[in-house]
Amino acid sequence: MAIRFSELMLKIELIYDKPPLPGWQDPRRTIHVHSLYWVHEGRGFFTLDGREFPVGPGSLLYLRPGRELWMMSDTDNPLHMTMILFQAAAVTRHNGAWQVRELAALEMAEVQALRGADREDCEGRIKALRTAWAPGDDGREAAACNLLLRLIRSVSRRQTARGGQERPASGAGPGSSGPPPWEAAKRYLDTHYYADIRLSLVAEDCGISLRQLRRRFLEELGTSPKEYLDKVRHEHALRLLEHTDEPLKRIASACGYYDEFHFSKAFKKIAGMSPSAYRSATPKGEWRQERGEE
Structure with missing residues (x-):
């Protein structure tokens, strides 16, 4: 239907x-x-x-x-x-x-x-x-x-209508005033988590000092920029472990970790288990229930 x-x-x-x-x-x-x-x-x-x-x-x-x-x-x-x-x-x-x-x-x-x-x-x-x-x-x-x-x-x-062409969606860029510097930094971390990120350069590019950036992150998000970046990378790693059979080395690279060792260390710090153990304990199709999602 x-x-x-x-x-x-x-x-x-x-x-x-x-x-x-x-x-x-x-x-x-x-x-x-x-x-x-x-x-x-x-x-x-x-x-x-x-x-x-x-x-x-x-x-x-x-x-x-x-x-x-x-x-x-x-x-x-x-x-x-x-x-x-x-x-x-x-x-x-x-x-x-x-x-x-x-x-x-x-x-x-x-x-x-x-x-x-x-x-x-x-x-x-x-x-x-x-x-x-x-x-x-x-x-x-x-x-x-x-x-x-x-x-x-x-x-x-x-x-259904090859003759008519829909116009490409216009870019949803920031308004003329732009987002606050801390929010611009957050967006950068959200979209460039896979890169080798230096928070001092991110802060500089967003027009805010690193000290102010830390303070604003703590005020708005309850966490530091470094902890927030770790969380973003961890979330992406979870999805790749749950939905793919990509090697850990490739997942580490895709999520911004220096190598598999650093990836495993960071993952275990948050999840309490290694990436391999998490993948083995989370059969595909059952992860949503185990993580408490409906």
Whole structure:
């Protein structure tokens, strides 16, 4: 049964940039959620229902829960892609009562090859979505879910009306006055957690002293900038451990840790167990209950 986009509710579980490593091969491991795969660059082959097909820049795949996929990257021109895992439900009101119905599938084509303005639009939306999402931050997660909804609506409209083109979403940059310096620093940590960050330089770039930045973080967030950055990195590491089988070395690099040793040490400090132990104790599909989420 078709649903209105105004009735669609989404919950993002993971957004992950797959690094462009030569010749990587991987199955779709987390199959209990909906998935989008967007290819930024490179070449490769995907296998779906026993059918192998090439993918490249502008390839967009949507898979409903339960679908299996095998992915293989080219050796000379490796795939760089973004993977989005999410849950979807329809929220309707009937006889004065709200009803929530989990969706088994969305009305989207499984495989699309976007070109020209369509590709540029989707690329911009994916990048904005990737920047907005910050696991553990309710406001940022809600904003990212809204961007994902707009992306799905835009792609779905193109399927039914190739003649009409929706204008790319304008950048949601700060207003003329801009955010307070401490908030600008927080946004930077949210979106650049994977980088080698020096808090003194972040403070300088945001027009605030490091001492003032620490004071404002403690006042507004109840934690120091360093502790906040550790929390952001930890949240991203949790999602990768829960939803992928990426090696710990790769997760460490993706989350901004110097190496696997420092990653394991920082993770154990917060979680009370090593990354390997956490992954073993959290079967895929059960992590939400174990972390107390509905």
